[in-house]
Amino acid sequence: MATHTKITAPVTALVMAGKRSGALDPLAEAAGVAQKAVVPVNGVPMIERVVAAVAACPEVAAIRIVAHEPDEIAAIPLIAALMEEGRLAFAEGRFNIVDSVLSGAQGVDFPLLITTADNCLVTPEGYREFIAKCLAEDAQGAAGLATREAVQEADPVGQKRFYEFSDGGYSNCNMYWIGSREALSAAEIMREGGQFMKYPSRIIKAFGLVNLIRFRLGWGTKEKLFAQISRRFGFKLVPVVLSDGHYAIDVDEERTLGVTEKILKRREGDRSGSAPAA
Template sequence: MSRPDAGFTAIILAGQRPGAVDVLAAEAGVPNKSLVSICGAPLIRHVAEALAATSGLTQLKIVIEPRTAPAVRALLDDLRCPLAFVEAADNLADSVHAAAGGVEGPMVITTSDNVLLTPGAVRDVLAAVTGGADAAVAMATERAVLAAHPEGQRRFYRFADNSYSNCNLYALAGPRAAAAAEGFRSGGQFAKKPLRMIMALGPINLLLLLAGRLTLRGALARVSRRFRLRVEPVILADGAHAIDVDNPRTYACAEALLAARRLKAA
């Protein structure tokens, strides 16, 4: 069994959908939200620094549209880790599939607006997959998220045991786990493709989930059986990990939390 620091590839999803206009990017006058500055650095720089500070990083893959790649490369070239750029697909699942190509070991996947990411959180999801899980999903409880910032997150998933928010941080044990993304490919985001969700999870599992009959672990156990992979939740104590930069409101929340971290570290 490999150690959490034995070596991993990090994938940052930074693509912007063709034709989509991001409010924050438009206000900042940049072509991609990843380039929007917060606390003195572009969003993607904060994410990349957290990954680079995690022991064992062997490669950083950036999924982004080709026209923005040179600007991002210029921002990250000094991080002293191998960089690779992958052209973004028109949905997240296809983008992950493309970035996972050729990777043989563990992978950590996050988004370029996940500016409150920490090396500790990265280590936690890596520990789950190096400890036997095929995939790990980082979550935070509603209480922890609201304690971090009362306005930071408004979307929570209700389970029988608690309410959780997704932290946009995942880990895959290797190629076999990455291949499971085939089950989600070409479907776009579940929130916009209900039929795809039914097909992927199965109607009974979906009904139980919507009825609040499943705990988080129980739900992921059913998903594990369906895809023949062991999927483990990783509950992060710091609810700030569930606050990413989606809009002006969450930008302000993340900015305040980043500033507070810097003050505490000084």
């Protein structure tokens, strides 16, 4: 396995806010905005929530938003203020997530925390937990997971897809870690959005056929599978189990938008009368 320098903070946060295949998302169309990232959720644009959460992490130095249409996002006051401070910049979105990550990683300092603009329920504490666990493992690559039990406790219908391992079911939290520039090859795991449950051929491409068979049959723990994938890539890749099942609930469509708004209204009151960002 490749040797590397031990990972230390500070961390660069990449917030993925591009359009899928460049098409207008149905939620954006319904909200009258140009892209999903600025759809208001309980009165606050999704991207604003995520950027505010990562910006509140002391471990995060720089923030890079990867987007196809930055102007609409840059008009949000919080985003504009962070740009003025020199802490936030934009990178050009590509039309798949791996190439977008590579675009966002140009010229930045490692390690990278990668998250998505629709991760509205992840708190600063959630990002700090993920960063701390990645650093403690000295991980060159990592994926944030939540247990089925934690996700269903957060909301019974908030997430319906789980990866099955011999030690239980887990859901993806759309949080990833790249420890060094040399480990960027591990971003291949996220190609096409990482929707392995729907498209098993993507596991074959990223992980290999034997690992696909093991994955589909639930053979072995998540740690065993990640260890096998680590050998394939030549870098230490680890699963990071997070404490709060809310982190696995993101805004994909109208149903999960409703679930997310319901949870946020419990947390912060009803802010849906707030005007969306200009």
